[in-house]
Amino acid sequence: MTDELLTALRYKSEGTDIDFKSAQYRFIGGNDEDKAEMLKDILAIANAWRDGTGYILLGFKDQRPHPAAIVGITASIDDAKMQQFVHSKVKPKLTFKYEEHLHEGKTVGVITIPKQKRPFYLSHAYGKLKSNVVYVRRGSSTDEAEPPETAAMMQADAGRKDLRLGLSVLAPNNEKLDTTFALNYLKFPERLPDYESPPSETGHFALSLAISSVWHDNKNFWRQYAEYVRVQAALIEMKFILHNHSDVQLSNAKLEMSAEPLDGQGFQMISGADLPNEPETQWSSLHGIRSLPEILDRQNTQMVVDNSGRSPVCRVRFGSLLPGEEGRSSDTVAIVPLGPGRLRLRLRILGAEIAVPEESEHVLEATGDVRVLDVDGLGEIRGKSLLERYQLTGK
Incomplete structure (x- = not known):
């Protein structure tokens, strides 16, 4: 993740491939509902209908039609702990990464989710999230996918293979x-x-x-x-x-x-x-x-x-x-x-x-x-x- 890419993402509006969050997730010390909020956002971007990589930007305040404001975050999350938590809840294995950067003098967080085989779901209910339900991002909101949409995801991604x-x-x-x-x-x-x-x-x-x-x-x-x-x-x-x-x-x-x-x-x-x-x-x-x-x-x-x-x-x-x-x-x-x-x-x-x-x-x-x-x-x-x-x- 470079400063140039972060600047470019600021000028995009929220949609199926980008989500702005003004504050850090309450992952450290948070309860199940706090952590479920993070899971829901990650699942929604991962299942979204998009052409390229999806991003969740933490420390950015959406202020459409103007570029997102950089407000920064004060709490840090360890990528390894986040990976372990998400992999213990989500099926199948979801590839993503979390990074923190100093951007224009403020610390921001970035969750990067490449396009990959869908759908992703929770094997067991967690917080307010249901098991075996596919959450998907539509525009700037999150919804539950209907069975036909889930089937369409599987068909669209059937030929997608891993990188070598x-x-x-x-x-x-x-x-x-x-x-x-x-x-x-x-x-x-x-x-x-x-x-x-x-x-x-x-x-x-x-x-x-x-x-x-x-x-x-x-x-x-x-x-x-x-x-x-x-x-x-x-x-x-x-x-x-x-x-x-x-x-x-x-x-x-x-x-x-x-x-x-x-x-x-x-x-x-x-x-x-x-x-x-x-x-x-x-x-x-x-x-x-x-x-x-x-x-x-x-x-x-x-x-x-x-x-x-x-x-x-x-x-x-x-x-x-x-x-x-x-x-x-x-x-x-x-x-x-x-x-x-x-x-x-x-x-x-x-x-x-x-x-x-x-x-x-x-x-x-x-x-x-x-x-x-x-x-x-x-x-x-x-x-x-x-x-x-x-x-x-x-x-």
């Missing part, structure tokens, strides 16, 4: 990503000198004067080259393929990847498009100006590395995947360790039809030594052949 997904983590050459990497961790003096090109010969003074009006020394060359070499020497680059092996469509599919250093070492996460290129010693007045296609590609990218939080997160959007279809990340993402040690990658697959994200972990081990280089060392690296540079990176 697969995620491949690959190297840029499309081979399976290794788990161990021999790398070099380069460090440089705090201050590297400005770059100055060798003086031109006297006979070429006029030519060099004309060229200098267009081309200039890149004074930051050594600093840029140090960053380029440092990243290349400790680069772990990867891309992703999400496979939909199921017989139903997966909508709004997204992958989130975070990294956790297990040995206390620092690291960077960089998208492939933002990896430093090998710099030039001179550049023209047009240096750094992107073409229109490059600008449009960056605006439409499906992969983003977010470094605004406590730890970086890579988000990949795959859109909708038809049965049997696969989605490929539009770019690579790089992990750049600052020293040897293990890194745990945490991956989460999210989608409109997935109530609880599918999670997996990969542990990578980076070996190698820390090396200190000055400008002379950089010059030696620059003078090496491509093969020697390749060996420097340890790849």
